[in-house]
Amino acid sequence: VICLPVFALKLDLIAGCIRLFSIFYCHKNIFFLAFAFEIAVQGAINLSVHLARLVSKCPVAATWVLTCSGLDFQAGSLRVQALSVTVNVKHPSNCERPGRLQASGKENKSMRRPVSRMRPLKKIACTSLLVAVVIGVLSELTGNKWQYRMTVDIHYRMESTPYGQHDYELWKSVLNGSMYRWKESVVRQLTKKDCKCEKEESSLRSLLNWSSVTELETAFNVAERHEVKQRREKEYQHFQQRTKTSADALLIARANSPLEYPIQGVEVRPLKSILIPGLSLQAKYWHRYEVNLTAALGTFDVAAEVDEVTVEGAGQMHLSLSSAQVDNLNRQLQFITYTNTIFNPNTADTVLLKTAGHQAAFTIRIRHPVIPKLYNVKSQSGYNVSALVTVATKTFLRYDKLRELISSIRRFYPTVTIVIADDSNNPQKIEGPFIEQYIMPYRKGWFAGRNLAISQVQTKYLLWVDDDFIFASDTKLEKMVEILEKTTLDMVGGSVREVTRYSTTFQHTMSVEQGGKDGDCLTVRKGFYHEVEGFPNCVVADAIVNFFMARTNKVQQVGFDPLIARQGHLEFFIDGLGLLHIGSCSDIKVDHASKIVMPWTKQSESDRLYKGFRYVQPVEEDGRLQEKLLYFKNRLKCMTSK
Numbered sequence: 106v107i108c109l110p111v112f113a114l115k116l117d118l119i120a121g122c123i124r125l126f127s128i129f130y131c132h133k134n135i136f137f138l139a140f141a142f143e144i145a146v147q148g149a150i151n152l153s154v155h156l157a158r159l160v161s162k163c164p165v166a167a168t169w170v171l172t173c174s175g176l177d178f179q180a181g182s183l184r185v186q187a188l189s190v191t192v193n194v195k196h197p198s199n200c201e202r203p204g205r206l207q208a209s210g211k212e213n214k215s216m217r218r219p220v221s222r223m224r225p226l227k228k229i230a231c232t233s234l235l236v237a238v239v240i241g242v243l244s245e246l247t248g249n250k251w252q253y254r255m256t257v258d259i260h261y262r263m264e265s266t267p268y269g270q271h272d273y274e275l276w277k278s279v280l281n282g283s284m285y286r287w288k289e290s291v292v293r294q295l296t297k298k299d300c301k302c303e304k305e306e307s308s309l310r311s312l313l314n315w316s317s318v319t320e321l322e323t324a325f326n327v328a329e330r331h332e333v334k335q336r337r338e339k340e341y342q343h344f345q346q347r348t349k350t351s352a353d354a355l356l357i358a359r360a361n362s363p364l365e366y367p368i369q370g371v372e373v374r375p376l377k378s379i380l381i382p383g384l385s386l387q388a389k390y391w392h393r394y395e396v397n398l399t400a401a402l403g404t405f406d407v408a409a410e411v412d413e414v415t416v417e418g419a420g421q422m423h424l425s426l427s428s429a430q431v432d433n434l435n436r437q438l439q440f441i442t443y444t445n446t447i448f449n450p451n452t453a454d455t456v457l458l459k460t461a462g463h464q465a466a467f468t469i470r471i472r473h474p475v476i477p478k479l480y481n482v483k484s485q486s487g488y489n490v491s492a493l494v495t496v497a498t499k500t501f502l503r504y505d506k507l508r509e510l511i512s513s514i515r516r517f518y519p520t521v522t523i524v525i526a527d528d529s530n531n532p533q534k535i536e537g538p539f540i541e542q543y544i545m546p547y548r549k550g551w552f553a554g555r556n557l558a559i560s561q562v563q564t565k566y567l568l569w570v571d572d573d574f575i576f577a578s579d580t581k582l583e584k585m586v587e588i589l590e591k592t593t594l595d596m597v598g599g600s601v602r603e604v605t606r607y608s609t610t611f612q613h614t615m616s617v618e619q620g621g622k623d624g625d626c627l628t629v630r631k632g633f634y635h636e637v638e639g640f641p642n643c644v645v646a647d648a649i650v651n652f653f654m655a656r657t658n659k660v661q662q663v664g665f666d667p668l669i670a671r672q673g674h675l676e677f678f679i680d681g682l683g684l685l686h687i688g689s690c691s692d693i694k695v696d697h698a699s700k701i702v703m704p705w706t707k708q709s710e711s712d713r714l715y716k717g718f719r720y721v722q723p724v725e726e727d728g729r730l731q732e733k734l735l736y737f738k739n740r741l742k743c744m745t746s747k
Contacts, residue, residue, distance in 0.1 A: 300618035300626035302743035319744045321624075324732035337737050338622065350453040350470075362463045363388040364396075372470040373403075375448050380408065381469075384438040386431060386460060394434045395427040395460060402454040402471065403445040411437040445471050478658050480565035488586045491520040491539075494654065495562040499526045499554035500572040501718070502711040504533050506698050511537065513576035524561050526554035548718065550670030552677075559660050568654045574601070575696040584693055585654040588640055595659040595686045598649030599693035604701065611650040612689050613675075615682055617741075624742030627735070629675070631747065633689065643690040648678035652695050659685060668734060671721050676731060679739060 302318045325333050365385035373379045386396055398405055405424035407416055414428040414437040424441070428434040445454070451472040458465045482492055496514060500507045511523060520539055527535075528545035535542045543557055559567055566589060568582060580599075588597045600608040612633045618626045633644035651674060663681040666673075678685070721728055735741045 300620040302626050302628075302745045304745075316745070316747045319732060319746075321732045321736035321741055321743055324729040324736060333737065337624075337740060340737075341740050350451070362465055364458055364460055364463055364465045366458050366465055366467050368467060371467070372472070373443060373445050375450060375471055375473060376445050378406075378442050378444040379469075380439075381441045381443050381456075384441055384458070385435050386438065388431060388460070391431070391461070393427060393429055394431050395425065396434065396438065397426075397457075397459040398424045398441070399457040399459075400443065400454050400469075402447045402449070402452070403443050403469070406442045406444065407437065408440040408442050411440070443469055482565060488583050488590070490518055490582050490586065491522070493564055493586055494566045494568050494582060495522045495524055495564045495657075496568045496570060497524045497526075497555075497558040497562060498570050498572050499551060499558055500529070501527070501548075501551075501554075502529050502715045503572055504529075504535075504711070505709075506573040507535065509698065510570065510572055510574055510576075511535070511540070513574075517576055517578075517580065518582065522564070524558050526558040528554055548670070550667060552665035552669040552673060553667040555665040556667060559657070559665075562657050565657060566654050567657045567660060569651065569660075570695065571651055571697075573698040574652065575698060577602075577694060577696050579692070579694045581693050582654065584690065588637070588643065588688060588690070589654065589656065591639075592637065592688070593686060594637075594645075594688040596649070596653050596655035597643070597688040597690060598653035599689075599695060600691045601650050601652050601697050602694045603697050604699040608691070608694060609650060610689050610691050611648065611674075612644065612646040613648040613678075615647040615679065617682070620742055624736065624740050627679070627739075627741050627744045629744065629746045637688055640688075640690065642692040643688055646687055646689050647682060648675055649687055649689045655685075666734065666738075669731065671719060671727070673731060676734065679735070 302320070304316050304318055322330055322334075363386055365383060365387060367381070367383040371379070371381065384396075386394060388394060400422050404420055404422055406419045410416065411428075411433050413430055413433050414426060416437070417425040417427075426434060426437055428437070443454075443456070449471060453468045453470050455466055455468050458467070482489070496518075498507070498510065507525070514521065514523065515537075522539045522541065525535060525540065525542045526545060527542060528547060528549040530547045532542075532544050541561060543561065545554060545557060555569075559569075566586065568585070585597050585599070588594060598610065600610045602608045612631065614630050614632055614634060616628050616630075618628070620626050629648070633646040635645055637643040637645060663677065663684055665677055666680065669676055678687075681687075721730075735744060
């Protein structure tokens with residue numbers, strides 16, 4: 106908005122100047138600035154002589170509202186106010202060209218003096234100056250707001266490429282051509298795209314090892330299964346589009362190509378630029394050499410220009426290079442830059458590289474760097490468990506067992522912090538040094554309490570224990586710390602010892618087979634993958650017992666599903682499959698409070714309530730909750746336990 110003396114201005118002349126401005130400003134800002142400066146200087150020369158006289162004769166302030174799309178007066182009429190005078194200016198689109206501004210409202214009589222007409226040259230100069238100043242002020246106010254504004258479609262697409270669709274079509278290639286024979290022993294090991302959960306055939310091994318198959322779809326009523334399946338498929342497609350990028354697609358390097366290019370390892374930060382390494386054309390005796398690059402999420406340019414090389418499309422998504430000298434062309438290829446222009450915090454762009462008769466593709470990973478979360482622990486000899494580890498537990502009604510756990514911890518680790526999540530109906534205050542008790546709503550749940558407890562851990566590692574565990578002399582937390590400090594494991598479990606002296610580690614491995622639209626198949630097997638070198642009695646597995654030490658940030662990353670309120674264990678490890686590197690050591694033990702109840706022993710009210718809440722019966726409403734979650738949330742159609 107600008108206020109200046111206004112004369113009988115021709116509206117068509119102003120509109121023409123404004124449209125001229127739109128051409129320069131929207132495309133070449135630098136030319137507009139030069140144009141505005143030149144007009145301002147010329148107009149100022151003519152205006153300086155008559156300024157005082159003009160102000161006294163026409164003290165009217167004008168207001169124009171400009172838009173880049175049309176750069177014309179705003180639709181309708183434009184109200185212009187000056188001092189006590191109100192002026193209405195009709196929009197040019199009304200096809201009305203008034204020769205004089207019509208005034209209305211109260212007017213100062215001293216100001217009702219005729220306005221002398223200016224000579225055409227002076228009129229044009231004043232008009233140009235006015236337009237130039239208005240444009241200059243608007244340019245300063247808007248800055249570069251229009252320059253980088255863009256709209257990117259990040260909505261879910263109606264269809265997405267299913268994971269695995271880019272697999273190399275071995276079967277189609279072998280069917281065409283010479284005769285072949287299947288090698289059944291190898292074919293059986295290949296991943297299939299339509300898995301089935303089946304029990305093992307009757308054998309001595311199957312009799313000794315209990316095996317079960319659970320069809321997860323049966324957890325839902327027959328009437329709702331079809332609708333649940335459709336809803337799950339829609340959610341799965343959205344998940345695929347969020348997590349899969351071009352870097353997950355299979356790329357085949359064709360044989361005998363003269364093109365050299367990077368296969369992997371090229372990475373750029375979002376909206377940043379890099380030099381593309383490794384580009385080259387290994388060709389001889391061509392009349393003219395040409396290379397084309399095409400991207401989808403960024404643009405190409407050259408950091409330097411090489412003689413005798415023609416570059417077309419700099420700053421665009423398609424770049425073409427050509428030269429009669431292959432050495433010059435290869436030198437130019439060393440200066441190719443890629444700039445990401447469409448923001449996504451973690452994705453990839455597929456670059457197509459072409460030359461005469463040949464084509465290749467490679468990916469450029471686009472993502473922010475992973476920001477580390479480091480723990481500042483002072484160096485000292487040995488491991489300070491109190492500084493490195495926080496004990497976390499969840500309790501419900503069993504305060505006698507909780508106090509026994511705390512007492513056993515204090516015998517061996519008197520200063521370690523203990524975090525307690527409590528959702529009892531009448532919570533009791535647990536007092537003592539280095540104890541943090543967090544009260545939750547009544548019966549909030551088992552996994553919700555675990556989430557609360559781990560969220561309050563501030564140390565590098567957390568130790569998870571149940572509230573009915575008891576520390577013993579062989580509960581060596583120092584060994585757990587040592588394993589996590591010296592290996593890449595994210596979690597290491599121990600062994601839970603019952604009153605009968607039987608110990609369990611719950612070591613299991615898990616595998617998922619692709620199953621198509623019906624969902625995948627999960628197989629859970631007892632056992633482990635391999636031993637950990639340098640640590641006897643320690644192995645690597647996918648699932649372990651509820652007594653483990655882990656890197657705090659990794660457990661927080663996976664989290665515990667708060668929908669699981671009463672009983673659950675394996676679900677956490679299923680959610681962490683592929684995210685957690687897990688170990689288990691059978692010689693690090695913790696005792697389990699006795700569950701043996703003698704006939705003459707009177708059961709406490711809290712024990713009776715706990716058992717009623719703790720164990721879910723199949724006939725209850727959430728009796729098959731875990732199966733429903735595995736079916737929908739984890740997109741599994743069946744689970745086999747071996």
